[in-house]
Amino acid sequence: MSLSPSRVPAAPALHPFVPAPVPSATRGRVACTLALRHAGRRDAHIDWELLGAEGLPVLLVAGGISADRHVAAGAAFDAAGWWDAQVGEGKALDPRRVRVLAIDWLGADGTLDAPIDPADQADAIARVLDALGIAALEGFIGASYGAMVGLQFAARHPRRLRRLCAISGTHRAHPYASAWRALQRQAVALGALQCDEADGLALARQLALLSYRTPEEFDARFAPAEVVAGRVRVGAEDYLRHCGAKYVARTSPTAFLRLSESIDLQRLDPAGVRVAVDVVAVAEDRLVPVADARALAAALPDARLHVLHSHYGHDAFLKEDDAISRVLADFLSTCRRTEIAA
């Protein structure tokens, strides 16, 4: 787990860095029994992917409820990853310098139809670390739901984590955001009534998307409404429908319902987190108000707060590549300083 300056330069080198080749990513599944907070003991499995050379410090990377273990495209698994902008050769998280571990969320395949607490996800990650023989993570970088799980991991497994970067996710679900998600779940239920969960899930995804973005983005992007064949069609409608359909094709309604619920179960006392945390918030986030991030940073024993501005709101971590790269680079350099200071 040590992170020596020769492998991870603390500052940009004057001469080109000559890295080792990126080894193939590996994938696997951990089967285990978990004591779920609200559903008792359950047999479960967690699928993981690990990218980067053996011996490098390990970072756990986790995104929103629709993110998965495939963070970045690579030689072994060349499909696009959900965070290709940040993970890859020459990117903020370079697998020649760090190992990137990620999981498919507990429940992501729809086979676990029970309330899943973010704390359960944190425990599931600990089981994956056990299975992989990883004593501790150098860092946990979580965005959205991943930030919530990261906070739970830091609170529950403090000796297994050096530093947390929590982007656009906090110690609680805001009651307004919870209401928004509850209505998404109602949409799925409405579809299920007619044995057509796809339409319900597509609507739910569109509603979620609205909460991820901002009026500023929509104003810059979409035209005013028009009348088409006797109906009013608004500018964003085709885009939203397309996103809804794409989501339905790759998502189990049960997985959506249980992971959406899981966000609403987030509850944690920041005072109990004994790990250093970078709290990253976006001022325009309509789902996770910046006030909650401020409250989190104020209540954590050891925290730094970064407030970004983005007209992508909650989705900034997926869209503001440069700003997020800078946040991650700063986070990594702090990990290194911690290491050197230790």
Add this chain to the structure above:
Amino acid sequence: MSLSPSRVPAAPALHPFVPAPVPSATRGRVACTLALRHAGRRDAHIDWELLGAEGLPVLLVAGGISADRHVAAGAAFDAAGWWDAQVGEGKALDPRRVRVLAIDWLGADGTLDAPIDPADQADAIARVLDALGIAALEGFIGASYGAMVGLQFAARHPRRLRRLCAISGTHRAHPYASAWRALQRQAVALGALQCDEADGLALARQLALLSYRTPEEFDARFAPAEVVAGRVRVGAEDYLRHCGAKYVARTSPTAFLRLSESIDLQRLDPAGVRVAVDVVAVAEDRLVPVADARALAAALPDARLHVLHSHYGHDAFLKEDDAISRVLADFLSTCRRTEIAA
């Protein structure tokens, strides 16, 4: 139409004002043929209610798409009105001093299944004025959709209106708010697929409600989520479901769809409005951004801008009784000054 100082004191009297008794409200229906902007000539009807003594200056009062002609309870029609807080004896709009005219929106009964432009509503109001022999309105006080229609009325019928008060509604539908409404209409369509429009409409109403309110209100009001019988139940869920069911009981799905669409058709050049306008905005409004109100006020030839703060957001006109009363009192006093100056 004249408004003499003896009938409407310009300042609070030192001695109690002794008013005439409030005459009964009257109701009626105007049948007419309208040239709808997007649907051609159509036979239509507009139901109206008029409260206050003959000879007093007439104010048109209009609220959101779910508001109707029954603004306030009175002797003739004693059911609660949608703006009892502002209209009534001793209230900001006192029917002993002004006559209050209001309509059921064109399409509100669900019999007009066609695109309805806010301009069509303005023309419908002009037909009601014709039928009632009212040459001009002393004022038009519109909130939400009513403000949009008020702007159209001012643009299309400037000689029939002295002054407009446009609360929480502007010259355009914001593309983000339009997307939000389009998804509400999708919810109705999803319900209709299974011949159960009620569930779809109930979900649509709940989604609308979220857009009318703010995270600050929900945070102050609702508890964190709980697990109940294996499902996650969020704090606002019972409240929202109750509101949805109440709405379904009194609303035709077709009316909702057509009036929701109508909001999205709002488009008007403020430079063409030759009537003085009080633009009233709420900083926390998530549906009508205060930036749009500022743009409207800046583009209108003769406007004043008032920005209120309220954790009720778009619904402030229904909830912030004192602040709205002050806005209305100021509006009326300006109407009077205009009269005196003329």
